[in-house]
Amino acid sequence: MMKTKIERTAAIVFLLITGTLAGCQTTGANQPSVAWAGTKTAYVLFTAPAFKGTDSKHVVFTDIWQHEEYVLFEGGGAQAEIIYAAVNERDTIALDFNYPLEPMIKTWNIANAHPVVFGEKGQTGAPLGAYFYQHFRLSDVGRSCVGFFTEWDLKDEDPELRNGKALFGYYCERPGGTIGQAQVFKLLDNIWIRGITARFDTRFTPVAPVNGPAASPQGALAFANQGNGNSGNANFPFDMADYYNDVDGERERRN
Numbered sequence: 001m002m003k004t005k006i007e008r009t010a011a012i013v014f015l016l017i018t019g020t021l022a023g024c025q026t027t028g029a030n031q032p033s034v035a036w037a038g039t040k041t042a043y044v045l046f047t048a049p050a051f052k053g054t055d056s057k058h059v060v061f062t063d064i065w066q067h068e069e070y071v072l073f074e075g076g077g078a079q080a081e082i083i084y085a086a087v088n089e090r091d092t093i094a095l096d097f098n099y100p101l102e103p104m105i106k107t108w109n110i111a112n113a114h115p116v117v118f119g120e121k122g123q124t125g126a127p128l129g130a131y132f133y134q135h136f137r138l139s140d141v142g143r144s145c146v147g148f149f150t151e152w153d154l155k156d157e158d159p160e161l162r163n164g165k166a167l168f169g170y171y172c173e174r175p176g177g178t179i180g181q182a183q184v185f186k187l188l189d190n191i192w193i194r195g196i197t198a199r200f201d202t203r204f205t206p207v208a209p210v211n212g213p214a215a216s217p218q219g220a221l222a223f224a225n226q227g228n229g230n231s232g233n234a235n236f237p238f239d240m241a242d243y244y245n246d247v248d249g250e251r252e253r254r255n
Contacts, residue, residue: 031063032061032062032063033060033061033062033063033217034059034060034061034217034220034221034224034237035059035060035217035220036057036058036059036060036206036208036209036215036220037058037059037060037069037206037208038206038208039206041058041060042056042058042060042069042071042194042206043069043084043193043194043195043196044056044058044069044071044082044084044167044191044192044193044194045191045192045193045194045198046071046073046080046082046190046191046192047190047192048073048078048080048171048186048187048190049076050075050076050077050078050174051073051074051075051076051078051080052075053075054073054074054075055206055207056071056072056073056206056207057071057072057206057207057208057223058070058071058206058208059071059220059221059223059224059236061236061237064088064091065087065088065091065093065241065243066085066086066087066088066093066095066240066241067085067086067088068083068084068085068086068236068237068238069083069084069085070082070083070224070233070236071083071084071169072227072231076174077173077174077175077177078171078172078173078174078177079110079171079172079230079231080169080170080171080172081108081110081169081170081231081232081233082167082168082169082191083167083168083169083233083236083238084165084166084167084193085097085165085166085167085238085240085241086153086164086165087164087165087241088241089164091243092155092157092158092243092244092245093164093241093242093243093244094155094158094160094162094163094164094241094242094244095151095162095163095164095165095166095240095241095242096162096240096241096242097149097151097162097163097166097168097240098240099149099168101121101132101133101134101147101149102118102134104147104149104168105118105134105136105147105170107233107234107235108169108170108232108233109226109227109229109230109231109232109233109234110138110170110172110230110231111136111138111170113229113230114138114139114140114141114143115138115139115140116136116137116138116139117136117137117139118134118135118136119134119135119136119137120134120135121133121134121135122134122181122184124184124185124188126150126185126188126189126191127189127191127192127197128150128152128167128191128193128196128197129150129151129152130150131148131149131150131188132148132149132150133146133147133148133184133188134146134147134148135179135184136170138172141175142175142176143172143173143174143175143177144172144173144177144178144179145170145171145172145173145179146170146171146179146184146187147168147169147170148168148169148170148171148188149166149167149168149169150166150167150168151163151165151166152164152165152166153165155244157244158244159244160244162242166240167191167193171187208220221236224236
């Protein structure tokens with residue numbers, strides 16, 4: 001069940017004010033943490049040709065329920081943003097992912113900053129499993145885009161048979177460019193998760209500020225939420241983790 005933007009933002013702001021969002025992530029920590037990700041804590045790669053030789057920017061949220069990663073990719077006039085969520089495997093937790101394609105696309109700031117014309121939907125296989133995708137166009141700036149999501153890691157003891165991992169986002173071509181079906185398939189084939197579909201030592205170097213306000217947890221969260229007006233997702237971190245009781249089917253929302 002989706003929470004309102006106000007409820008979610010208020011909860012995260014409260015955590016920041018009370019200091020429970022640490023300045024860096026601590027393995028096994030019980031408190032929620034938002035931080036810029038480094039090489040060891042970033043997982044999402046996008047090896048599309050436009051992003052070759054560019055530096056991606058990663059922000060990670062963790063708590064005892066889940067790991068959630070926001071990533072911005074830019075290069076050659078193209079832009080993509082991805083969120084990857086994975087539940088804590090040591091407990092009976094599933095993701096309550098409830099975002100069909102059009103509502104998912106509209107969570108991104110870029111789709112709220114421009115008029116959106118939705119196009120054809122489709123489905124294809126990829127290294128992570130079945131992807132659902134939908135073409136859309138930012139009509140005022142002439143940008144062709146495609147939104148996508150996939151879920152996997154079925155929790156077969158969950159009464160609702162939900163998954164433990166999800167990835168969703170979009171890719172926008174440079175202004176004036178087009179995205180054909182063949183390119184969609186290639187794009188989705190080029191999304192990787194370290195340790196799942198790619199080796200852990202796959203070379204990529206997330207860029208994170210090392211000093212100043214942007215380097216703080218508040219700066220990392222603001223980057224993921226607000227970006228530059230054409231990037232970011234105000235819903236990050238998404239509230240999708242659910243605890244389930246595999247004996248009697250009872251559920252407990254984490255907050």
